[in-house]
Amino acid sequence: MRYEKGHRSATRQRIVEVAARRFRESGVAAVGLTGVMADAGLTNGAFYGHFESKEALVCDALCHALDEREADFVASGAAGADLESSLRGYLNAAHRDNPGIGCPSAALLPEIGRHADATRAAFTRHLVTFVDLIAGLLPAGEPAQAHATATALFGLVVGTLQLARAVSDPQLSDQILEAGIQAGLALGLGAPVDAPS
Amino acid sequence: MRYEKGHRSATRQRIVEVAARRFRESGVAAVGLTGVMADAGLTNGAFYGHFESKEALVCDALCHALDEREADFVASGAAGADLESSLRGYLNAAHRDNPGIGCPSAALLPEIGRHADATRAAFTRHLVTFVDLIAGLLPAGEPAQAHATATALFGLVVGTLQLARAVSDPQLSDQILEAGIQAGLALGLGAPVDAPS
DNA sequence: TGTACATCAGTGAACGCGCGTTCACTGATGTAC
DNA sequence: TGTACATCAGTGAACGCGCGTTCACTGATGTAC
Numbered sequence A, B: 001m002r003y004e005k006g007h008r009s010a011t012r013q014r015i016v017e018v019a020a021r022r023f024r025e026s027g028v029a030a031v032g033l034t035g036v037m038a039d040a041g042l043t044n045g046a047f048y049g050h051f052e053s054k055e056a057l058v059c060d061a062l063c064h065a066l067d068e069r070e071a072d073f074v075a076s077g078a079a080g081a082d083l084e085s086s087l088r089g090y091l092n093a094a095h096r097d098n099p100g101i102g103c104p105s106a107a108l109l110p111e112i113g114r115h116a117d118a119t120r121a122a123f124t125r126h127l128v129t130f131v132d133l134i135a136g137l138l139p140a141g142e143p144a145q146a147h148a149t150a151t152a153l154f155g156l157v158v159g160t161l162q163l164a165r166a167v168s169d170p171q172l173s174d175q176i177l178e179a180g181i182q183a184g185l186a187l188g189l190g191a192p193v194d195a196p197s
Numbered sequence C, D: 001t002g003t004a005c006a007t008c009a010g011t012g013a014a015c016g017c018g019c020g021t022t023c024a025c026t027g028a029t030g031t032a033c
Helices: A007-026 A033-039 A044-049 A054-078 A083-090 A093-097 A104-112 A117-135 A143-166 A170-189 B007-026 B033-039 B044-049 B054-078 B083-090 B093-097 B104-112 B117-135 B143-166 B170-189
Strands: none
Touching: A007 A033, A007 A054, A007 A104, A033 A044, A033 A054, A054 A083, A054 A104, A054 A117, A083 A143, A083 A170, A093 A143, A093 A170, A104 A117, A104 A143, A104 B104, A104 B143, A117 A143, A117 B143, A143 A170, A143 B104, A143 B117, A143 B143, A143 B170, A170 B143, A170 B170, B007 B033, B007 B054, B007 B104, B033 B044, B033 B054, B054 B083, B054 B104, B054 B117, B083 B143, B083 B170, B093 B143, B093 B170, B104 B117, B104 B143, B117 B143, B143 B170
């Protein structure tokens, strides 16, 4: 072997991980491929030996980040997590202050909506999985209603974390996080709402 | 007068309006000044006669879009709007499908968090105003609690609209909007939650 | 065992292009005398 | 009334730069005979 077995796939993986971090930190449009490759210890020319286009990397990096967070979610669930600890695990200062290793939806959601169909379809598949996982944290009830509530909870925490990142007043930012937690609890555990007729 | 009175400020206003639309459609980072100026019927060189930098335009365009939506909100409130009609006025297919004339937060929130302090401070001021307006739609109660709920409602609708735009399945997108409306009603009208201790 | 060739991940320069920004200039209209 | 000059919004070319993408080449290691 010219390179040890798995060298090529390890290189590719490294590029995906760097991209997943940098896209979340700066947004997809603001990140250049030369910088990503340099961070991965390579030169720009090697990129197209691994990916067809920047859009293909966007799709892979997004899926990688979503898979990682899904694994974290499942792992913490195995430790007996409930809705409140999940909310607090998401809406906290550390997550707010480290978008590069955080939720890709909070960092990139509007941008995802402007990307290629394949990228949006990949996001859609992951979203469905996430909603299932969130629904599992809710008190037993009608499954359709649990899914609707879980979907709204996802929207709530994503929007709330974005708000906490956008405001310039640190104290207000903390209040936003806490308001999101309380609202998430009210939504998830509160008086059940009728499913849409 | 070489130009009719108000010509200069009218030109500036035209640039701001074009930018506010294009930023929301494509994201700030993906929009170039040459294109904005061309849409406003001008050439690139005229830009710096009106703005100090692209960042200054971003701040002005964001404020313009936020002011416009605030005015709409107040106008519809004068017509006797309640929480449900406000939620339906936001979480609907027309809004989802026309980001260029829609909520700047839904289109740009993660990006705002990466912009200059002045831009984030301007956003923060507008957010506070919005939260007050939303709180006014809630049943009378403790003001601090109404503010917290209103903040979460804002996060909920922003995140939900972004989700509806990002997914590639139109039917799922419609379900997301409806789930957001139901959750917004539950949050706003449902069992009151204690304020954080 | 030694030589010629194949493989292939990665290099680094180059492509055309658009970016944000600068600046000398235009030209229509005003004022000064 | 006529001429010289001031004003200023807008023009359009140019600046250096980084973008996504392409491609001829390198060099280390494998295989063939």
